[in-house]
Amino acid sequence: MIPLRGHHLVCLQFFTGQGYDKPFQEMLQDLLQRAAGDLIRITDGPDEVCQACPYLKGERCTHPETSDAEIREMDRVALEILSLTPGAEIKWPAETQARLKEGFGRWAREFCEKCSWRPACEQAPDFLALINQTGKFS
């Protein structure tokens, strides 16, 4: 069982190999491979990705220092869009793709528009397809 927090259920669908450093990139690639054959358990707060991140301090995201509240808001909105709650166990991304498509316009406007990782996501064909279908920026 792989623990993942809400916003990672969205953002990791568009992973194209980038990350903070090589060990972090390899950890993400390994996690995505394992996720193909395992269940995801949704966490309320730091997950397996966060545990490997150099910016996790205790239970808080510090990328930047004041980011934890926004990250938790991203988790909340992601779970709202996907109609999921912490503790749920799902096959991911298979069980979330249709619901993500419905809610992606809101996600893109609230988060992708100002996200520093957007150039990386824009290398993912699935991301560009969703932006074209549902998520035009303002």
Ligand code: SF4
């Ligand atoms: S652009 Fe940022 S918020 Fe949007 S899906 Fe990518 S990582 Fe997530």
